[in-house]
Amino acid sequence: MQVNNDILQNNKGNGTEINQLVQRLQKEDNRNLMTFKRFQGIFVGFILVYSFIFIFNPWTDLGLSYRITGVCYVLGFFLFGMIFRKYYREYKAINYSLPVSEMLQKAAERYRLQYRKTWVVIFPLLFIDAGMTITFYQRFTAYAPWKIIGLVQLVYIPTLILGFLIGVLIWYKRQKPLRDAAIKLLDELNN
């Protein structure tokens, strides 16, 4: 039988390579955890800074509308942080030790264009939209409120749509083929 000598030599016997691999795996685990903590830190940082400047600020006589803006931004960041945490946990929970059929089902589900799961993103987006609208309204008092609201939406909504379309394009290129392959294999398994 044709033997992959490279693999055998790299992993044979004395365990030195395994020790190196274990160290790399531990580093990888730590790096993943650090990435998660870093992102969480960014969200917590934003929440603290915005809470301090726009909500609890004791030095400046902030109007109620400023404080409402602060609350909107903080809620937006908080919800984004929670959603990120949920997705990170789901990503970490991918289990390769499941039976092949179950693994394929989960892959097909994971790579689905998840309208139902991602709709929750609307809530933080709405809070940030509200925060931005109030901020602009306070800065440009010379303009009619409907003009300010319209202007913010004119920039914000196309930006969101563009982001959504880029997301769909990435899904179509990267994840849809994987989902199609998983579904085809499931069909083969069940027939």
Next chain:
Amino acid sequence: MKKSQMLLKEQKFKQVIEQNRERIQRICRYYAPRDEDQKDIYQEVLINIWKSLESFRGDSAISTWIYRITVNTSLSFTGKELQRLRLNVSSDDVSLRNILDRESDEPVAQEREFRFGELESALNQLSVIDKLLISLMLEKLSSREIADIVGITEPNVRVKIHRIKETLRNQLNRLGHAGE
């Protein structure tokens, strides 16, 4: 994770790899013709074993658990190219002859090489799932074990294997007639 837990995990990991290295390497070889890819899949399998180690509760045999991780990782590694997956078998593989249940009329070496080429070609015309089942058959696993790994019922495994054998025989007959 505490240092003592990490140490235990490390020991368990080393033990599992030590006991199952050849098994993992064989499966990696079936799914990747190129050495580089075999190496990459092997590394990926080790990473997934490491990640899943804490979830192993002993509900199934450790070999079944290892096969699941190796097969799932190999399929995931192939990704978009899955439908073009080639089964990398060797003419020296004694289990290969058993696929067609023809142990008694073993051909002479030169003819066997020729037949191996035909068999390899017929194997690679099978569907991905059939190739997967063949790879597990080459590991001399029972229908029960294959069912546990793939996640379908044992009778279903038997039916599928019977169909694969029929398909292979038909294809080989066709190829044989075409060669005459």
